[in-house]
Amino acid sequence: MSLVDLKNWVGEVASLTKPDSVQWCDGSANELESIKYLLVRNGTFIKLNPELRPDSYLARTDPRDVARVEERTFICSESEQDAGPTNNWMEPSVMRTLMRESFLGSMRGRTMYVIPFAMGPIGSPLTQYGVEITDSPYVVASMHIMTRVSADVLKQIEKGAEWVPAVHSVGMPLIDDMGNKTKDVSWPCNPEKVYVVHYPETREIWSYGSGYGGNSLLGKKALALRIGSVMGRDQGWLAEHMLLIRVTSPEQKQYHLSAAFPSACGKTNLAMLQPSIPGWKVETLGDDIVWIRPDASGRLRAINPENGLFGVAPGTSANTNSAAIESMSYGTIFTNVALTKDGDVWWEGLSKVAPEGLIDWKGNQWEPDMGPAAHPNSRFCFPMSNTTTLCQDWEKPEGVELDAILFGGRRATNVPLVAKSYSWQHGVFMGATISSEQTAAAEGPVGKLRRDPFAMLPFCGYNMADYFDHWLSMGESSTPEALPKIFQVNWFRKGAEGQFLWPGFAENSRVIEWIINQLEGKNKGVATPVGIVPAEGELNLFGLAVSEQDLDELFEIDFESWSIEVESTRAFFAGFGKKLPMQLELELSSLESRLKGQVPSRSV
Numbered sequence: 213m214s215l216v217d218l219k220n221w222v223g224e225v226a227s228l229t230k231p232d233s234v235q236w237c238d239g240s241a242n243e244l245e246s247i248k249y250l251l252v253r254n255g256t257f258i259k260l261n262p263e264l265r266p267d268s269y270l271a272r273t274d275p276r277d278v279a280r281v282e283e284r285t286f287i288c289s290e291s292e293q294d295a296g297p298t299n300n301w302m303e304p305s306v307m308r309t310l311m312r313e314s315f316l317g318s319m320r321g322r323t324m325y326v327i328p329f330a331m332g333p334i335g336s337p338l339t340q341y342g343v344e345i346t347d348s349p350y351v352v353a354s355m356h357i358m359t360r361v362s363a364d365v366l367k368q369i370e371k372g373a374e375w376v377p378a379v380h381s382v383g384m385p386l387i388d389d390m391g392n393k394t395k396d397v398s399w400p401c402n403p404e405k406v407y408v409v410h411y412p413e414t415r416e417i418w419s420y421g422s423g424y425g426g427n428s429l430l431g432k433k434a435l436a437l438r439i440g441s442v443m444g445r446d447q448g449w450l451a452e453h454m455l456l457i458r459v460t461s462p463e464q465k466q467y468h469l470s471a472a473f474p475s476a477c478g479k480t481n482l483a484m485l486q487p488s489i490p491g492w493k494v495e496t497l498g499d500d501i502v503w504i505r506p507d508a509s510g511r512l513r514a515i516n517p518e519n520g521l522f523g524v525a526p527g528t529s530a531n532t533n534s535a536a537i538e539s540m541s542y543g544t545i546f547t548n549v550a551l552t553k554d555g556d557v558w559w560e561g562l563s564k565v566a567p568e569g570l571i572d573w574k575g576n577q578w579e580p581d582m583g584p585a586a587h588p589n590s591r592f593c594f595p596m597s598n599t600t601t602l603c604q605d606w607e608k609p610e611g612v613e614l615d616a617i618l619f620g621g622r623r624a625t626n627v628p629l630v631a632k633s634y635s636w637q638h639g640v641f642m643g644a645t646i647s648s649e650q651t652a653a654a655e656g657p658v659g660k661l662r663r664d665p666f667a668m669l670p671f672c673g674y675n676m677a678d679y680f681d682h683w684l685s686m687g688e689s690s691t692p693e694a695l696p697k698i699f700q701v702n703w704f705r706k707g708a709e710g711q712f713l714w715p716g717f718a719e720n721s722r723v724i725e726w727i728i729n730q731l732e733g734k735n736k737g738v739a740t741p742v743g744i745v746p747a748e749g750e751l752n753l754f755g756l757a758v759s760e761q762d763l764d765e766l767f768e769i770d771f772e773s774w775s776i777e778v779e780s781t782r783a784f785f786a787g788f789g790k791k792l793p794m795q796l797e798l799e800l801s802s803l804e805s806r807l808k809g810q811v812p813s814r815s816v
């Protein structure tokens with residue numbers, strides 16, 4: 213679609229939504245300043261104490277608008293089969309009618325902003341462009357951080373670059389059908405009528421009724437993952453829910469690792485890891501989304517298409533992620549955290565004891581017996597340029613060469629601390645079988661296993677079985693030597709007394725060291741039914757107080773419980789019906805026969 217198409221589309225959306233005015237965004241610092249000024253005047257933003265937290269703001273959402281809404285997220289492909297068993301689907305023509313009804317006059321009395329943005333460095337062959345229309349200045353301010361908002365995007369479109377149209381409205385017009393004006397609120401939204409809609413064939417996004425980041429910052433989950441995954445399928449690349457880091461060894465050799473984890477596994481913490489072992493360095497390229505594409509030599513190249521971090525605040529502290537804490541010391545938008553009496557922010561886990569006189573995320577005086585002061589899904593949002601551990605090459609237009617891919621989950625049992633896959637196909641099996649124990653009552657029964665293949669369950673824009681097949685085909689398009697090696701990790705295994713067996717956090721650098729030694733052929737490992745694990749003595753435990761017994765438990769492969777795991781995986785695979793690639797069934801039966809021929813799990 214050309215620049216003329218863009219202008220026509222903006223005109224069409226304006227005549228549908230009927231805003232008071234239309235404002236084209238250029239991404240300038242002045243524009244951001246005036247938006248922030250407006251947000252403070254509207255009461256959406258509270259300016260934090262500039263002595264403690266310069267250029268930073270707190271937003272409090274409507275308590276009904278605090279998270280992504282999966283049951284209202286739709287993949288509207290022409291055929292239901294293409295959305296697959298893991299997505300909500302509605303016929304595109306039916307949904308279009310619904311959307312027209314929802315958006316009709318939805319911006320009355322408001323300003324309609326047109327935001328041209330890039331996912332990836334402008335001009336890079338891996339970059340995708342988008343234009344988001346929104347009636348939310350909070351979205352404008354957040355898009356400034358999370359994407360590259362720029363008039364240069366229009367130049368790219370003028371030169372013929374493809375772009376994704378994305379329309380967003382909070383769904384709360386200020387003038388009703390009778391022409392009566394209503395007063396605005398600090399967080400307008402329409403929680404009963406939320407829709408987050410994707411049309412994969414025409415690459416369009418329509419989001420209605422929610423101002424919350426995951427539903428409204430449409431460059432992120434909607435474009436970079438759901439629409440991105442469809443583009444990747446059609447064009448031979450991958451859009452993944454992954455972090456991206458550079459690891460530098462004591463020999464000053466550089467490696468690039470990406471990793472996919474379901475929520476509550478500490479993806480952002482790993483993205484900003486400060487290694488405990490001397491001589492090793494980890495630098496951040498991204499914490500949430502990675503686009504991966506084979507280059508001419510068959511190596512997989514990766515970029516982070518985002519421009520900022522939008523991370524969960526609770527649990528983030530100087531102990532768990534000191535780099536994140538430093539990176540948010542200025543220029544940060546906080547959403548739904550608690551406010552301290554001196555105008556700074558607080559959340560559960562930031563310090564052991566809550567400071568006195570907190571105002572909670574709903575704006576009420578808080579006492580320790582009142583439940584959490586910050587919403588469990590409260591967020592910090594700062595630009596990549598704030599990141600103290602930022603890798604200087606993070607914007608390299610050609611991306612970085614991937615050396616290893618990690619798949620993880622939160623598993624108290626079965627899954628060892630680390631295991632290397634036997635092949636690309638086995639690695640794809642590891643990705644397809646990612647599962648995590650639920651940690652919050654909001655997700656359902658705590659401790660129950662939730663399958664989250666490739667950590668993409670809520671983000672795959674097409675049939676998940678076809679997605680597995682696409683992953684398998686990426687392995688066939690290259691040689692085994694050129695491909696990154698795939699590993700499974702689990703920081704969360706527990707012992708008989710319910711204690712974590714592995715200290716995690718900075719100590720995960722020891723696992724990364726073993727992974728890199730595997731890449732270099734410096735250690736042999738031991739073959740187990742589930743993959744290659746460190747042989748006795750290979751994992752660097754210098755200066756670490758992990759008992760011999762805990763270590764054995766960390767790597768134990770128990771036949772009985774793994775037989776149950778295999779059956780659970782079989783049932784999960786059955787949900788994909790005939791579309792499930794037979795290679796994955798093959799991997800499952802290979803695992804089963806390896807378990808039956810059980811070799812000692814960790815022989816000496």
Ligand code: TSX
Pocket residue numbers: 476477478479481482483485527703704712714715716717718720
């Ligand atoms: O992020 C985590 N990581 C990855 C770090 C780079 N978390 C937090 C998860 C919630 C977002 C972890 N929690 C990790 C981990 O490696 N490991 C654990 C489990 C754990 C928690 C507390 C301790 C140890 C392990 N405490 C002590 O051992 C004292």
Ligand code: MN
Pocket residue numbers: 453500
């Ligand atoms: Mn994410």
